[in-house]
Amino acid sequence: MKDLHSFGWYAGKIKPDLPNEAFDPVPARLWGGLAYLLVTIAGLLTIGLLSINPIFYLGISIILGCSFAALGFLGHEILHGTVVRKPWLRDFLGAxxxxxxxxxxxxWRKWHNLTHHVHTQHEEHDPDAWPTFEKLAKSRFLRWIYRLPLGIRAFFSFCSLSIQFSAHSMKMFTVYLKEFNPKKRPAVLIEAILPWMTWIGLLVWVGPFKWFFMFLLPLLIANLIVMGYISTNHRLNPTTEVNDPLANSLTVTVPKWVDFLHFNFSYHTEHHLFPGVSSKYYPLVKEQIKKRWPERYHEMPMGSALVALWKTPRLYYQQSELIDPSKGTLFGSLGNGLDPKNIQSKGLDTLDTLKAFQERKAK
Incomplete structure (x- = not known):
């Protein structure tokens, strides 16, 4: 693996070439959020108050799912403090x-801002990092999962994208609640309960049929869109001891109109270099990165990244490689031999490693 540098090292070199206004909050981003909020309310009221052909409910559900996802992208930006700076207003709008x-x-700020961003792709400390080969021996569930052929695992993994964000969010709630100051835990609990009270109240009001189109299906669609990005952010990159965004993060490319609708969420390496800068300015950050370190920078079309995810396993081996325990084969990671246009695997390097692998698989 190439020499690694911290995100602060890169940011320090790029910052002088960015305009001063790039470091100011951009409250104008809220106009986009207002538009999505109005679309969401209109969609919910249309389904809730009108009795129309269910095919129209389906169309509205798709629009609602896209709006849910886009609001999440804006919420991510808001809670990084790049839209408004006042803490109470930031948290209110983010909520x-x-x-x-x-x-x-x-x-979200505890899990994402203070933990994931600080320990990105650290195999022990990043709550979003995928497991290592060493953890396989310690988990009966993982051993069962990774006995399945890669194609079957990939199929179910992609299907699970429709629930992964919600499921992981619930897991993070159980992980981090105890780490909050006891005086702040009631607020964290209220923030977790209130949204569900709203959606369960909606279920009581409209019944399960309409609720499916008003919330459940849109939530699945939103998960799918959000996880389409999140699954490509780091899962093809190596784990790293040093938080080097050019090594451990991937920027995907999408049509410009999609970037407009999704608040430039595709610029993920740029976000990890400057999480306190509005994504409005990430194209400028990208220009500076590619000017200085083009050989280190990772970007690819969203479709290519998803195909590469399908064809590679999600279990890390010695940080820079991905291992498929069902066959005992290795794949490179980005910057470490992975060519998304020609994905190739290889056998384990040594007899000792193979023996260790076989012994763990047999347990």
Whole structure:
């Protein structure tokens, strides 16, 4: 693996070439959020108050799911402090934006801002990092999962994208609640409960049939969109001891109109270099990165990244490789031999390693 540098090292070199206004909050981003909020309310009222052909409910559900996802992207930006700076207003607006995804602002900042961003792709400390080969021997469930052929695992993994964000958010709630100051835990609990009270209240009001189109299906669609990005953010990259965004993060490319609708969420390496800068300015950050370190920078079309995810396993081996225990084969990671256009695997390097692998698989 190439020499690694911290995100601060890169940011320090790029910052002088960015305009001063890039470091100011951009409250104008809220206009986009207002548009999505109005679309969401209109969609919910249309399904809730009108009795029309269910095919129209389906169309509205798709629009609602896209709006839920886009509000989540804006909420992510808001809670990084790049839209407004006042803490109470930041958390209030972030709570509204994340309401459909049922994630509270305090939990998100603890999990995402203070842990994931600080320990990105660290195999022990990043709550979003995928497991290592060493953890396989310690988990009967993982051993069962990774006995399945890669194609079957990939199929179910992609299907699970429709629930992964919500499921992981619930897991993070149980993990981090105890780490909050006891005086702040009631607020964290309220932020977690209130959105669900809203959606369960909606179920009581409209019944299960309409609720499916008003919340459940849109939530699945939103999960799928959000996880389409999140699954490509780091899962093809190596784990790293040093938090080097050019090594451990991937920027995907999508059509410009999609970037507009999704608040430039595709610029993920740029986000990890400057999480306190509005994504409005990430194209400028990208220009500076590619000017200085083009050989280190990882980007690819979203479709290519998803195909590469399908064809590679999600279990890390010695940080820079991905291992498929069902066959005992290795794949490179980005910057370490993985060519998304020609994905190749290889056998384990040594007899000792193979023996260790076989012994663990047999347990």
């Amino acid at each position: 509204i934006a994340f309401w459909p995804l049922t994630t509270g602002p305090r939990l």
